[in-house]
Amino acid sequence: MQCRSTRFGTCDVRPDAVLTFPNGILGFPDCRRYVILDHDTDAPFKWLQSLDEPGLAFVILDPATFHPDYNVQAPHEALLEVGGKDDDELILSVLLTIPSNDPTGITANLRGPLLMNPRTKLCKQLILPDNYPTRFPLFSHKPAADTLAPKPVASAVCSV
Numbered sequence: 001m002q003c004r005s006t007r008f009g010t011c012d013v014r015p016d017a018v019l020t021f022p023n024g025i026l027g028f029p030d031c032r033r034y035v036i037l038d039h040d041t042d043a044p045f046k047w048l049q050s051l052d053e054p055g056l057a058f059v060i061l062d063p064a065t066f067h068p069d070y071n072v073q074a075p076h077e078a079l080l081e082v083g084g085k086d087d088d089e090l091i092l093s094v095l096l097t098i099p100s101n102d103p104t105g106i107t108a109n110l111r112g113p114l115l116m117n118p119r120t121k122l123c124k125q126l127i128l129p130d131n132y133p134t135r136f137p138l139f140s141h142k143p144a145a146d147t148l149a150p151k152p153v154a155s156a157v158c159s160v
Contacts, residue, residue: 003035004054007047011037018051019116021123022081025095026112031056034123045096048114060093061108066138074115074126083120091116097135107135 003013019034033051044065050056063070072092074084084090092115094108111132116123 003037003049003051005037005049005057006055007057008037008039008049013051016121019048019121019123021125023124025058025114025125026127028053028056036060046093048093048095059096059098060114061096063092063094063108063110063113066108067110067136070110072113072126072128078115078124078126081124082115082117082122084117085119088117088119091118096138104139106138108138109134110136 001013001015001018003011005011013035017035019036021032021034024030024032028050031050031052034048035051037047037049037057039047044061046060048058048060074090078084079090082090092113094110094113097107097109099105111128111130111134113126113128114123115126
C-alpha cells in the first residue's frame with residue numbers, strides 16, 4: 001500500500017501497519033487511517049502520518065521518555081473502542097508541538113494522549129481532566145545527558 005506524504009514523499013507501507021482511529025483525532029474527525037513513520041530509529045520522536053490527508057502528520061513521543069510519573073487510567077469505554085483485553089499491552093503516545101522559531105520550546109499534550117492497541121490496530125485519543133496540561137514543556141529543566149536517548153524499555157503502558 002502507498003503512503004503519500006507532503007513531508008516524506010511516497011513510501012510503501014504494509015497493510016498490517018495501518019492504525020485506525022474510528023473517531024479520528026481531535027480537530028481531524030475525517031482522518032482515521034494513520035501509519036507511524038520511523039525515519040531515524042535512534043530518535044525517540046516518531047511521525048504519525050495520515051493516510052487520508054498527505055499534509056497531515058503529527059510528531060509523537062512515548063511519554064515515559066520524559067515524564068516517568070505520567071500514569072493514565074484508560075476508561076472502560078476507551079478499552080472497548082480499541083478492542084482491549086486484559087492481556088493486551090496497550091501503547092500510549094503523546095502529540096508534540098514544536099515551535100518553528102524555537103525547537104527547544106517543544107511541548108507535549110498530556111491531556112489528549114493517544115491510546116493504541118498493537119493487536120487490533122485500533123486507536124483512540126483520550127481526553128483527560130483539566131489537571132493534565134495540553135502544553136507540558138519537554139525541556140522545562142535541564143535534562144540529563146541520556147534523558148531523550150532511546151532506552152531499551154517498553155513504551156508507556158496504559159493501566160487497565
